[in-house]
Amino acid sequence: MSDALSTRLVHAAGGDRHSGGVHVPVHPSVQYAYENVEDLIGVFQGKVKGSFNYARQGTPTTAALEAVVTELEGGTGSISFATGMAALTALFLTLLKAGDHLVTSARVFGNTNSLFQTLEGLGIAVSRVDAGDVAAVQAALRPETRMVFAETIANPSTRIPDLEGLGALCRERGLLYVVDNTVTSPALCKPKRFGAGLVMNSLTKTLAGHGEALGGMVTDTGCFDWASYPNIFPAYRQGDPRGWGLQQIRKKGLRDMGGTLSSEAAHRILVGMETLELRLRRSSDTALALARHLAAHPAIAQVHYPMLESHPEHARARDWFGGGSWMMAFELGDASRLVEVLNRLRLPLKATGLADTRTLIIPVAPTIFWEMGAESRAAMGIADGLVRLSVGLEAPEDLIADFDQALA
Numbered sequence: 001m002s003d004a005l006s007t008r009l010v011h012a013a014g015g016d017r018h019s020g021g022v023h024v025p026v027h028p029s030v031q032y033a034y035e036n037v038e039d040l041i042g043v044f045q046g047k048v049k050g051s052f053n054y055a056r057q058g059t060p061t062t063a064a065l066e067a068v069v070t071e072l073e074g075g076t077g078s079i080s081f082a083t084g085m086a087a088l089t090a091l092f093l094t095l096l097k098a099g100d101h102l103v104t105s106a107r108v109f110g111n112t113n114s115l116f117q118t119l120e121g122l123g124i125a126v127s128r129v130d131a132g133d134v135a136a137v138q139a140a141l142r143p144e145t146r147m148v149f150a151e152t153i154a155n156p157s158t159r160i161p162d163l164e165g166l167g168a169l170c171r172e173r174g175l176l177y178v179v180d181n182t183v184t185s186p187a188l189c190k191p192k193r194f195g196a197g198l199v200m201n202s203l204t205k206t207l208a209g210h211g212e213a214l215g216g217m218v219t220d221t222g223c224f225d226w227a228s229y230p231n232i233f234p235a236y237r238q239g240d241p242r243g244w245g246l247q248q249i250r251k252k253g254l255r256d257m258g259g260t261l262s263s264e265a266a267h268r269i270l271v272g273m274e275t276l277e278l279r280l281r282r283s284s285d286t287a288l289a290l291a292r293h294l295a296a297h298p299a300i301a302q303v304h305y306p307m308l309e310s311h312p313e314h315a316r317a318r319d320w321f322g323g324g325s326w327m328m329a330f331e332l333g334d335a336s337r338l339v340e341v342l343n344r345l346r347l348p349l350k351a352t353g354l355a356d357t358r359t360l361i362i363p364v365a366p367t368i369f370w371e372m373g374a375e376s377r378a379a380m381g382i383a384d385g386l387v388r389l390s391v392g393l394e395a396p397e398d399l400i401a402d403f404d405q406a407l408a
Contacts, residue, residue: 005187006277012068024064026267030055046239046247057254061263065270066217069207072186073199075219077246079254080261084182084202085111087216090253091178091198095231095245098123101145105131105161106379107154110368112180113376131161132313134169141173146231151180152189152321155354156329156364156388157381158304160313163320167195176224182206183354187276188321197224198245203261203269204353206326209279211356213268215261218253220246279357279393283326286399287391291328293400299337299407301385304329326355326391329364335385338363342387344406347394359392359399 015022032052034040042048052058058066058080066078081087096102096119104116106128116126127140131150148170150161163179170177178198179191185206191199201207203215220242226232227241236248254260284307291305303310305328306317317325332338342350348361352368362368364386369377391399 008071009276010274012071012273014064024061024267024270026263027059027061028263029059055263056258056260057250058260059263059266061270062261062266065203065215065261065266068270068273069186069201069203069217070219072190073181073201073219073221074186074190074192075199076222076242078217078219079246079250080203080266081216081218081253081259082261082265083214083259084200084204084216085115086257086259087200087202087218087253088112088180089115090249090257090259091200091218092119092124093257094249094252095176095229096124096146097231099144100147100231101125101127101142102147102149103127103129103137103140103145104149105129105151105154107131107157107159107381108149108151109155109180109182110372112151113372131166132159134162134165137166138169141175145173145175146229147176147178149178149180151183152191153183153306153317153325153327155183155327156304156368156386158306158311158325158327158329160306160316160320163191163194163196163316170197171195174225174228176229183325183327184321185276185280187280188324192221192223195223196221205355206280207276208269208272209276209355209357210268210272211353211358213265213272215265215269216259218246218249280324280326282393283355283391284324286394286396287326287328287389289396290389290391290399290403294330294403297403297407299333299341301331301333304331327388328391329386329388331383332385332387335383338385338387341406345402346406347399347402348389354390356390357393359394360390362388364388 016025043051043053062080066080070078120126129136129140177196179196180200181191182202182205199219201217203217226244232244236244288307291303291308294300295303306325348359351360352362353360365384369382
């Protein structure tokens, strides 16, 4: 197979070897039968690999999707979920318990921050720190710390943590390092290079890319020694320790919690992933052109985009992500004009969500970060006039012209 990403993506999932269909088929069956009861027993006991018993724990269609993402991330295995938040919830609730401690970047997706508040209510301590400063993360560590969490590019601030430094710290301390790769995707960044043990992707966004299917994925990179992790249940401490983490997440997160990805959604995501590189290239080029234009506009106070030389982590973005990114944020010089300006825009859809083929725009403070309150927003650097923009596949000149008329 070619090393070219576009070639690999088009052919990664293969087709249907039974019919000759060029796409992986949708498997809607919930139950899976076996000729002999011994085989059914073997599947339940984990002695028969690659087989299915009940669709809550996966289907042949979701397994095909898991194999593609595993290959893209350079991992040892993956588990798919109904949404990205279902994936994170399963990861945290199956690997952490009351009395444990988690260190996270202070700048994370609003719903992830809300999930951390839920974890705190269950007796799991959470420390929110500047993940761009490894010394701050190190200072927050405790004897009961089990995990360090970061996003490749923070949503919506676009700040980039010291992914490399965090990985080195976690290796030194024997901590599980978890990275949310949603914004970049494995097409731009493989967190395995930094030593991440687990990687989460919200398949809904960059990977699927068309805004018509929800999904999430947890991938084991093989970088973490599960034999040293104290929270693995005795029932799963059997066989090769390299599979213990994913086995516990699948059993507890899918079988027990039921956040299962449907075969229909998995099929749509697989088809969407075929154009991943082409979409990323186009939307990243357009985002850079628009960011440069807005940065020079007198009505814009500040543009937050990692590929601009003015961005505080531009060097990291250039070296780690290959110069690509479709997400940006900007602040209006006059925040009182926020609603007026956004209503005048004709092309960007006024909607939540990210990485659609269409450009999406949303005022951050009064919507996706409203629930956390003004004090928490201020701590995260979210100004009242902050606007998040997910750049789609429109022609750059059309988007620039639309923003010019809206800001005039």
